[in-house]
Amino acid sequence: MENTSASKSKVLKIAVAGGVTGGHLYPNLAVLEEFQRRRNIEVLYFCVQGKIEERVLPKFHPEFKRYSVKVKGLRRPIFHPENLVRFSRLLINSVNIKRALEEFAPDFVYVSGGYVSYPVALAGRKLGIPVYVQEQNTIPGKANITISKFAKKIFVAFEECVTRFPDEVRKKIKVTGNPVWTREGRVELPRPTVLVIGGSGGSEFLNKITLEVSWLLPDVHFILSTGGKKVEGEVPANVEIVDYIENMYAYWRSVDLAITRAGATTISELIYFNVPAVVVPWEGATESHQVTNAKIIERHGLGVMMREIEYEPEKLADMIRTLMKKGRNFNERENPAKIIVDEIESNMSL
């Protein structure tokens, strides 16, 4: 198809999956909004019932169609008895997902991980619809590796991810960085402000250390997003507690420093907005991928990694003082969402 204004005005239909956690959802929003800036699109978003996508999408994109899947991720180890039930449910869902996809008849399928991505991508393959997959982490998830074998293109955030895919798919990989969901806006905050984010689901460990370190830094304002996780102990006056922040882009743009887990999307947002940070990897992540993610912040000279075992309140307070002394750069980078949309447009001759 020629890239004419007529072809641009044709409605582009995109079937999307990727959620359960914010780390999979927000990069997809970035890509979909980049498409929206360029052309008319219609979206069918496959959501997991009760998860973050069901809360965020109706609020920011009520125009997207949603298809809700009632499914739970497989338990580890893989031979866990409960997986039999979960797997059968996934199979039943797969039939319905394929039907929904066939009815919607998208131009392509775009997935970013989280447990409905696999059945959606597979249904796309069976129906002969082009599939694109995006991996946020330095270490790819197993589902994304399987999808990569039949995907038209594989977008990865970090160079070190490439060699973790099978040889035969590597030529389809494009290293782009993670798309970052961003809009206009800032927030007025006391200076200096440290933002504490334990990923989209919060972190009890970060809650605990925030309360401890904030007593040592009474002149610093802390905003702690708990993701609904419990906060135990007396809360000092310089700590502001919130359940969840919906407009993170405005906060990234306005804070002086962050303390975060090392989810790949958080890491990419820190880099995009140039936010100095102390990054505390969640040790339970599959194949320690949060440790590998955290090292990227050090490589960018943006901050330091602190393993949980290394934590001492005084030590963290010192890290915060040192990073604050260096100050921050408020420039923003080029959004990888643009590169991904360029690639899909050229790959599909849109």
Ligand SMILES: CC(=O)N[C@H]1[C@@H](OP(=O)(O)OP(=O)(O)OC[C@H]2O[C@@H](n3ccc(=O)[nH]c3=O)[C@H](O)[C@@H]2O)O[C@H](CO)[C@@H](O)[C@@H]1O
């Ligand atoms: C426990 C778990 O499964 N963690 C994984 C999950 O993490 P998780 O969903 O926690 O992912 P990330 O930390 O990468 O991203 C969190 C996202 O939520 C947003 N946010 C967070 C707090 C808040 O109040 N408001 C808000 O909007 C952040 O801006 C970011 O966009 O997906 C990541 C990306 O595949 C993985 O690297 C993580 O290992």
